[in-house]
Amino acid sequence: MAVDNVLQLKELSELATVEYTITKIIKASDDQTWYKIGDRKILMSCQAVVKAGIDLSKLKAEDITINEDEISVVLPKATIFSLNIRPEDIRTEYQEVGILRSDFTAAERNQMMSQGETQIRSSIESTGILQTAESNASLFIGQFLRQLGYKKVDIRFGNNSPKTNLN
Amino acid sequence: MLRQFRNYLVFLMAILAIWFLLGKMKIIPSFSDIFKSKAVQIDETPILIKNIKELAELTTMVSIDEVVVDSITADPTTLAIKNITGLSLNPFSSGYDQLVLVCKGRVIAGTDLLALSPENIYRKKDSVSLGLPPARILEIVINPSDVETFIEKGDWTTEAFEKVKIRAREKMHARALSEDILGKANARARFLMDNFLRQSGFTKVNVYTKY
Structure with missing residues (x-):
């Protein structure tokens, strides 16, 4: 029973240069509703795969300067492209339910996982993923341009980022 | 009064x-x-980096989709009562467990440029020829926030719930392939690399998909 006509195809121009695999424990106690006697506790674990890289649609003709066998490229700053919490990587590790309480429903567990997803999104940049993505993008594009015959390759990010020289 | x-x-x-x-x-x-x-609020917990992998994936097409998946299983208590007493009705159960999910997701396709070998790049003066690896489905994303539980009857373990989501993922995969996402991803990758090579100073450019 599929909902038809909702599929939409979109074109992208993203070069993903790094993938971080992240683990997180989801911990919750349900004892905040005053008229419910007893509490419920749950521990879940999940794994998220986060990809980051550079959006090539932001690369303009004036960002590339060529002088004989020298090339200089100003790449857009790295961004996070996707966060994927695969169903296989979600587990309930432990739960304790008071005798007067009902078990956690699947919808409640999914709602808690959804909160965990929000927490991962808000803390992912602190892992340094964007710096790694830029460093890998420099290496890959630099190597590719050298394979095309350029002897001196100069790659920068945005206007103010430090220069990465790949001679 | x-x-x-x-x-x-x-x-x-x-x-x-x-x-x-x-x-x-x-x-x-x-x-x-x-x-x-x-509503149950989760505690703030840290994230832990398990692995870092270098990539060079040129993501060229995404299919944004929404599917409905359902699953019905017979309630084991009802089955047991039926086996013992011959009665088909358990007064404490509707007789079956049912789960209906509405899942939004993205099927992402592109070209793995790490599979690009030096022999697939040929350059002479201002001419260049580039043989790209064929596009493939890079990932299918259905996150917890993309899932709405429309009907939930009976007990559903985390594993059983996630298995239903995996069926949604398979459905999205099949729908994206039926829309020729890989053919379009190949064409888009050729277009992007052609543009990049022309911007990089080449005037005669030949980009093809090497199957």
Whole structure:
């Protein structure tokens, strides 16, 4: 029973240069509703795969300067492209339910996982993923341009980022 | 007596009206809020980096989709009662567990440029020829926030719930392939690399997909 006509195809121009695999424990106690006697506790674990890289649609003709066998490229700053919490990587590790309480429903567990997803999104940049993505993008594009015959390759990010020289 | 009763009634109605108004102004909790079950809030926990992998994936097409998946399983208690007593009805159960999910997701396709070998790049003066690896499905994303539980009857373990989501993922995969996402991803990758090579100073460019 599929909902038809909702599929939409979109074109992208993203070069993903790094993938971080992240683990997180989801911990919750349900004892905040005053008229419910007893509490419920749950521990879940999940794994998220986060990809980051550079959006090539932001690369303009004036960002590339060529002088004989020298090339200089100003790449857009790295961004996070996707966060994927695969169903296989979600587990309930432990739960304790008071005798007067009902078990956690699947919808409640999914709602808690959804909160965990929000927490991962808000803390992912602190892992340094964007710096790694830029460093890998420099290496890959630099190597590719050298394979095309350029002897001196100069790659920068945005206007103010430090220069990465790949001679 | 009647007058006293009327005064009590007016006083009670005034109290209710004030409560209603203050509740609307969110100064005091409304009647429904008092008996509203509070949503479970998770604690703040750290994230741990398990692995870092270098990539060079040129993502060229995405299919944004929404599917409905359902699953019905017979309730084991009902089955046991039926086997023992021959009765088909368990008064404490509807007889089956049912789960209906509405899942939004993205099927992402592109070209793995790490599979690009030096022999697939040929350059002479201002001419270049580039043989790209064929596009493939790079990932299918259905996150917890993309899932709405429409119907949940009976007990569903985390594993059983996630298996239904995997079926949604398979459905999205099949729908994306039927829309020729890989053919379009190949064409888009050729277009992007052609543009990049021309911007990089080449005037004669030949980009093809090497199957």
